[in-house]
Structures are given as structure tokens and as C-alpha cells.
Amino acid sequence: MTLRLRDVSKRFQTRAGEVKVLDGVSLEVPQGRMTVVVGPSGSGKTTLLRCVAGLEELDGGSVEVAGRDVTSLDPGERDVAMVFQDYALYPHLSVRANIAFGLRARKVARDQIDAKVEQAASMVGLDAQLDRSPDRLSGGERQRVALARALVRRPAAFLLDEPLSNLDAELRTQTRSQIRSLQRSLDTTTIYVTHDQVEAMTMGDSVAVLRAGRVEQVGPPMELYERPSTAFVAGFLGSPPMNLFPSRLLGRDGDQLCGVRPERVDLVATDDARLHGEIAAVEPIGGEVIVHVRVGDCTLLVRRDLRGVGHLDGTVGLGFGDDDLHRFSASSGQRLP
């Protein structure tokens, strides 16, 4: 059941005037696939999800779920389920009643509700917590209740709005793989919104990078990483992000930005170097080290294995291959051939 957005636009009226939050967003999530929408704060990710759910009225474009135009339908008629950032659990209801809420609203027979709720709870490992109140659950358990509430109806599409943002790092990693395997086993079309690029890279079959209400690039995660179509995508994905610097540092003319991933940069002898710079800072991050090198008026980052790096000080040379070098137009930000 494919989910298709065509030229979706959304404007908000503020005191300062009209703000275009989504500007002609088109996106297609094929049956059973997960597309991760990623972008900085204010890029329109959550608004996009709310438009698909029917919580926001579109100013233009259309939304299709499983071949059905749902643009003018109420949220409950769209056959989608949404997991909210703060879970939106009903505080006065038990876990069981929370999961059953949507089925009750749809007047499903009581015996079917019980069976479906128990099945959904068992899928997310909440069998023992069914009769507890949400306020007695941990953050991870609440998150799983929200998931169970979404999957109990077996909707055509899941919409997940930063579902891991309230979890600690360890639980986040654990839940990330749990969500991914659940989504695969249920074969449900999913849009997953996050600002965390690690989630984007690890979870999505495809990633859509959103910037100021426009899709910058959509594609498989590694394609976006290896061949970013704009300087923004290059700078957004990767930790630390791609080094972007004017081409004049390499002695080239033209209105260009050059980019190279920090892990593709070598610290080399100054004679063999493509760039020379002064070490500004050294940050050990476990097994690796991030070296800040000041080159002209830019700071470039180098990510290397801690063991291969000796004492760092003074002037260093930076080396990288032509294949590792990305070029973008400095004015439009578009990738250059």
C-alpha cells in the first residue's frame, strides 16, 4: 500500500505574516518500505507528517494512501496510525484500554478487541503491563504502548514522529532496531520523522532530507551520504558533517564549494599534502579522534583512528583522493559534475 504525496503545500498565518512551512513536497513511499524524513528544526518534518495524518489541512497538493486520495478525509478515515513524539497516551486509561481505544472508536466486537490487544501487546513485549496505568511505566514502556496502539489496527501506514527523542541513548539504540524489525515483519508502509541523522541512516529504506519546507534529496541512505545532491545534504548528514570549503583553498578558480568527509581525510606529511593547516583542537571520542585543523579562514575536521595518530601539534598536512572530493555550486548549493 503505497503512500504518495504530490506537491503538498502548507502555510501558517503568524503575526509576522504568512509562513510557508511546506512548499511543494512530493514523496512516494512504496508498500512495506520505511522512508525517514530528516531535517533541521523548523524544516517542516512534523507538519508534513501531520498533513499526511489529516491533522493539518493542506493548502495545495494531495495525499494518497493505498491508491486512495485521502486529502479531504478526516484523520480517522485515512487508515493511518501515528506515534506522537511524547506518545500522547490517555492518562486515565490502562495500557490495555489505551491500545484498545482505536478499536473501540471503530466499534470492533469486544472479543476481537481483547484478542487484538493481547497480540499487539505481546509483539512489543507489554504482556505483563496491560493492566497498569501509563504513569507507572518507564519511558521505553510508554513508547511501546504508543507503538502497540498504532499497530493494533493494522493500518495501511505508520507515521512516527520522533518516537525515540525522549529515550536515553542506550534505550534509543535498542528501540531503534525493535521498531525496524516490527515494521519489516508487519510489512507496513512507514514515514519516520527524526532530526537524528543516525536514526535516518540506520532505519530508513530511503531518506528524504527536508530543508525550509522543500525536499532537498530523496534516496537510499548511503546514496545520500556518498553522493549528496546539494551542499546542504552534504553538510547535514554525517557525524561530524562533511567539510565544506571554498575551492580557492585548493588553488582552483570559480564559484565552487568543495567537500570532503572527515573520515576520508588523512593526516600526511606536509610535502604530500593537498592542504596545510594549524591544529586548533583535538577531540578524542573513544576509539577515534576528531582533529580540528585551521586552514585559512576555514576549520576542517579529520576523523581518524586514535591508535594511528601520534602527538598532534603545530602544522599538519591534509590529504585526500579526487574520488573523495565533492564539488557544489557556491551560489545554488547544487552538486557539480
Next chain:
Amino acid sequence: MKKTGLLALPFVVGLAALVGLPAVAALGLAFTEFSGVEGPRFTGSANVSRLVADTAFWRSLGNTLIYIVLAVPLRMVAALGAALLLNRRSRTASAGRPLAYLPTVVPDVAYALLWLWLLNPLYGPLAAIFGTADLLVDPWGARVSLALLSVFQIGEAFVVALAVRRSIPPHLYEAAAVDGAGPWFALSRLTLPLMTPVLGLLTLRDVILSLQVNFVPAFLLTDGGPRYATTYLPLYVYRTAFRYFRLGYASTIALTMFIITAVIVLVQYRLARRWRLTP
């Protein structure tokens, strides 16, 4: 700390002089015969025995309970309904909110006189429109009228209900909408259960209030009639004390009213402990 205490001093002095002392005096007077002319004479439990046998007291208590049964549900439904209707962020709702509160700030006497004119059987507009000239002449007509006119003075309950409704996070309604809940399902399964703890407290507060607030309309509109149908406990206490000058016996009735109120407060306290105050 010392300064804070000083700031509270005028209130504490006023409270002690105007409420505390009369209350203590009433407790003492409840076991005396006192006309206000001669000094009080201790009579032990004679006033209590008289109270038990006093048909006028039981009739007043019955009238008060009828008033509570009629007025409290109407007032609570009105407060809740107004809060739900005027919760929306629209110009109409913004204009409606002060209007819903407005009758509450009208002084009780002015409010009662206004209704006296509205319900006047000879030249009142309601009688002219609906032809209900005998509304205040019929016992049940008078009881229902006094309950109905109290429905417009729901300001505090309305404000509290509105605040509670607004404290329910909007994303719960969004989650319910995506779950397929219609307006009625959301109201019955989400809004009302989440508001119930505070609505319960508001109801109990309104019951306590209804034991007292009916004095002015009963005094000015119906004078307790027709055929004692609107002689409520506060009016009966007033008449016993200041028309028949049986201040000792009036204190016994007031003490009984206090005990009834205390029982209701106890129930309120138990409920508050059982339910969380916030949804």
C-alpha cells in the same frame, strides 16, 4: 516569615471577629433559650428535641434538598456546557466567555429584583411571552423558578471547568482523531473522564453553596412561599432568629446546617484524596 504573617493580620482579625466569634457564640447559644431581650438561659438539649419534632424545620430541610437536587445538576451541566462550547479559539467564543461570567458579578439583591420583574405575573415579560402568570404562585413553579434563575450564576464553576478543559493536552485529541474517535466518542471517553475529578469537586462545592445561596431569591422573590415551598434552611434560620426572636433555637438550626456541610466537606476530602486533582 514575620512580615508575611503581618500582611495576613487584617484578614485574620476580620475572620475572627466576623466569622469565628459569631460561630463560637452560635455554638454556645444553640443550647440556650435567648430572645435577644433577656440574657440567654441554658436549656441543655431542649433545642435539639424541639428540632427533631419541628415539622417546619424538616419541611425547610426537604425544600433545601429539593433545591439542591434541582439546581446543582442544572448548574453543573450549564457550567460544563458553557466551558466546552466556549473553549474554542474563535471570536464568538472570546465574546461568550465574559458573558457567561457576567451574571455572577451582579449583586444578589439586584439579580433577584431583576428576576422578580421578569417573573412578575402582571407585567413581567416572561409571563407575557409564555403566559405563565402563575409561575411563582404554584409551589413547584416557584421551586423550579428559583432553581432556574441560579443557573445563570455559574461564573466560578464555568471558569474552573474551562481551565480544566484547557489543561487537557491537545495532542490527546489529535491521537484520538487519528484513532478514529468522533466528537461524541472523544467527549465521553476522553474529555469527561479527564475532567471528572475536578467536576466532582465542583459538584460538591456547588452542593455546599446551594445550602446557602438560596436565601436572597427566596427572601425577595417568594418570601418562602407559596405555602412554604421555598422556605429553605437559611430563610428559616433568619425568620426564627429575627422575626420570632428565638436566637437560641436558630443557632441550633444553624449548627445542624454546619454539620450537614461538614459531612459534605468530608466526602469532598475523601474524593479529593481518591482522585488526582489534575487530569
